[in-house]
Amino acid sequence: MRLIALKFLRDVPAVMGLVIVLFGLFVAVFATELAPHPEAAFQSNLLARFKPPSAEFWFGTDNLGRDIFSRVVLGTRSAFVIALTVVGSAMLIGVPLGLFAGYLGGWRSELIMRVTDVVLAVPQLILALALAQLMKPGLSTAMLALALTYWPFFTRTVYAETRRLRTSLFVEALQGVGASTARIVFLHILPNAASPIIVRATIGMGFTILTAAVLGFLGVGATPPDPDWGLAIAESRKFLPETWWFATFPGLAILIAVLGFNLLGDGLRDLVDPRLRRSR
Amino acid sequence: MLLFLIRRLLLAIPALLGLMVLTFVLVRVVPADPATTLAGETATPQQVQEIRRKYGFDRPLYEQFAIYVGQVASGDLGNSVFSNRPVMDDVRRTLPATLELIVVSLLLAALIGIPLGTLSAVHHNGLLDHVVRVVTVGGLAVASFWFAIMLQLLFSMELEWLPLRGRIGVNIGAPPSVTGFFLVDSLLAGHWDQFVSSLRHIALPAITLAVPALATIARFARVGVLDTMQRDFVQYETAVGYPRHRIVWIYVLRNSVIAAVTQIGLLFGALVSSAVAVEAIFDWPGLGSYAVQAILSSDYKAVLAVTLVVGVIYAVINILVDLVHGLLDPRVAEQL
Amino acid sequence: MSDALLKVSNLAVSIRGDEGTARILDRVDLEIPRGRIVGVVGESGCGKSTLIKAILGVLPTRARIDAGDIVFEGRDLAKLPPDVLAREVRGAAIGFIPQDPFLALNPVFRVGTQMLETMRWHAPPQWKGRHRERLVELLRAVQVPDPERALERYPHEFSGGQRQRLLIAAALSCQPRLLIADEPTTALDVTTQQQVLMLLRNLVAEFDLSMLFVTHDFGVVAQLCDEVSVIYAGQTVEAAPTRRLIDEAAHPYARLLLACHPDRATDLGGIPGSVPSPFAPPQGCRFHPRCPIAVADCAIARPIIEQTSERHDVACPRYRLPLPQGVTP
DSSP: OHHHHHHHHHOHHHHHHHHHHHHHHHHHHTHHHHOSSGGGGTOOOGGGTTOOSOSSSTTOBOTTOOBHHHHHHHHHHHHHHHHHHHHHHHHHHHHHHHHHHHHHOHHHHHHHHHHHHHHHTSOHHHHHHHHHHHSOOSHHHHHHHHHHHHHHHHHHHHHHHHHHHHTSHHHHHHHHTTOOHHHIIIIIIHHHHHHHHHHHHHHHHHHHHHHHHHHHHHTSSOOTTSOOHHHHHHHHGGGTTTTHHHHHHHHHHHHHHHHHHHHHHHHHHHHHOGGGGGOO | OHHHHHHHHHHHHHHHHHHHHHHHHHHHHSSSOHHHHHHOTTOOHHHHHHHHHHTTTTSOHHHHHHHHHHHHHTTOOOBOTTTOSBHHHHHHHHHHHHHHHHHHHHHHHHHHHHHHHHHHHHTTTSHHHHHHHHHHHHHHHSOHHHHHHHHIIIIIIISOOSOSSSSSOTTTOOOOOSSSOHHHHHHHTTOHHHHHHHHHHHHHHHHHHHHHHHHHHHHHHHHHHHHHHTSHHHHHHHHTTOOHHHIIIIIIHHHHHHHHHHHHHHHHHHHHHHHHHHHHHHTOOSHHHHHHHHHHTTOHHHHHHHHHHHHHHHHHHHHHHHHHHHHHOHHHHHHO | OTTOSEEEEEEEEEEEETTEEEEEEEEEEEEEOTTOEEEEEOOTTSSHHHHHHHHHTOOOTTEEEEEEEEEETTEEGGGSOHHHIIIIIBTTTEEEEOSOHHHHSOTTSOHHHHHHHHHHHHSOGGGTTOHHHHHHHHHHHTTOSSHHHHTTSOGGGSOHHHHHHHHHHHHHTTOOSEEEEESTTTTSOHHHHHHHHHHHHHHHHHHTOEEEEEESOHHHHHHHOSEEEEEETTEEEEEEEHHHHHHHOOSHHHHHHHHHSTTTOSSSOOOSSOOOOTTSOOSSSTTGGGOTTOOGGGGTSOOOOEEEETTEEESOTTTTSOOOTTTOO
16 A cells, blocks of 8 residues: 555656645635635625736736636635536446446346447537536536536446456355345445546546536536636636736636646556556 | 448447437426427417427327437438527538538647657657646646637737637638538639638637647557557567667557547547537637527527537547558458 | 677676666677577576677667677677667678567568568668569578568468568578577477478578577577577576587586486476576576585686687586586486
């Protein structure tokens, strides 16, 4: 265990990713304490509209005079909550499906994998958009749509692992002593498949932040006055190029957050199995 | 090869059928009652019932699905709730623009990404390698729509080197349509000004879309080359005196590019996703813009049609990728 | 022997690894006279492959030649810059036959393309424009059926034995003066092995070549080689004409090795102990921990090379002593 930790620490980009993610987590949790102008989440200040970055407003102010730095900080919480919820839900759906598909085989497995193929037949964003606009517009709809379109990635990964493990000796032994399917699958196979799941989840976090931002940008996700990063960029468009800071900083926040998760995910993947480098 | 094509096509059908079920289900099982949505908020119950009858919402579900499949197969994707014109027309009109954009982006990404990844691998752990690795990870973390806006800020607004939006200069006009690709059509017609204008307009959108694709291609090329360099035949080729540059750029490359090529299928999907927002930003008259418009006006038929079309294209691309894979690696072709 | 085609003297090669520096070759001497086949025998891990790589100049990046020289046709290959080696030596002057015919060829290119590539850069100028012709002739000489069409095929379409023949033809294609063969028959079955060995012997005679043949099998050496050199753990321990070595081996390791050969051994034992790790090699004579006639001095300094008779060198001062009874398995 210590060996693994040491090996991880030698991978500089991965450590950087970890630092960024932990920092982001910290900001997300303590957002309201860290934001210099926490009222920027909902209160406008029309006297301070469109101020460029300064000592008082580090990232400048937006069209309603709100401190952009504070909104970016508050948006961190929003981004992390969305990402965690979506990825968590996708895992809750996708992992058990993958476990059962991989373990049971037969028509049930075929059915599950066919459904997985169908959902994966269309790029995630498109499908999420299709789903989202059929329901009431809003953040929860967007999150539901994202979760419902991301679970297949977990299923695929877990399916491959489970199939691999199904034929191993220890599973045969467990079957021999009459352990139940659920027991074998959840208590024994799942821990062994945990590493790829964690890698996929980490990368999924980054991917979800990105996709949620696009949904916010398109107006299918967060709604005003949420301090959502994507939404902020959408709002900023009308006021370019003079108020360049309005669009720039939320985007940079997205970049850093996703970068952090990607670096961390890559580092974890290299730990788990260097050969896994090839997958997304 | 022909057998392979047939087999692959047959494999794709269940997925597409499933996709149609999915899109069909989305229309029905979702909370909003399509008849009420269509009728609008001020409709009376009679009007809603009328619509229900007219669109066949009162028939049994499986019957509705059968009708749906028949319609799709004959190219009828319904009429846009918004414009009341056939959605298929809109799709036919906007699809070439999106395809042109994606093709140009992929070409750009491949032409830069593959050499970059290869150089990175050849100078393993050197300065170039580290820079490329950082850039590629960053490239995947960038929000396309944000990057598009940044590019616009710099190149269109600040420097005024490139146009802000659109597909071709308004006063120059589109070339006579042959392929639907402005770049190709303008050359075919010999209209140099149209070609230049198209090129200038496609530059920023293509660069925006190319960024994540380039990052992915470069990463895969790098890994592919690194892995291939370890293989015995590279040792052998060195020992019998092949020049180094030929080993890397011809003999190693073909082996390592195979992995990158098979990624293009996935990349295509990612690019279509990115294209949605990017087209909206650059006013690029493609499928993505159309989808955004449809979303904003709650034109659910159009959105579902776009979903289906994208699914079909995705399947076609994957088949093509498998074909190319077979061409590049003779061992794969034998297995088919 | 100043007329030798290749003379390796006192070669030392080390590789830097994560666990430290491994001194793979410590003192290797080798001489290949013109027109002769010289075998280099040793167990796995003794450094035979490293020796070949050092001669060809294809050592991995973390490896270094610490000492010694490799004189080929009057030039010290160890001191030549890599581009000169690539241009003038490899392929052109020295041909190489690899160990594993299944992995040596590039799977996605036709064999003809690959073989022509070497010729394109290294074939003698008088054959310009006739490379393909020449290649077909060579394929006929190595007994590859239907040579014209063979060139258009991919490597996976050939069997192991056929691939080895292709590789032999490739090695000969640019008229080298020296052939280096890295255990080329190890991956083949016994019958094919015999055919390839016979082929090699005939080709060497026909084209008036010299050959360096690396192997772990004494039986092969007996059949093919004129002279033989024995290596243990990166040190040359004995060198002599083949017949003389087999009949009158001097070095304890060589003697034990011969006694172990399936044709001679009376039971299944091997030499007690195992080959030392190159990261922590024994001091002095590297064989001393396993040697039945070693004394304290053997652990201190490398033994001086003695000449038992003409062209027979031994790296052991105590070679005249008989091995104790019961030690030989």
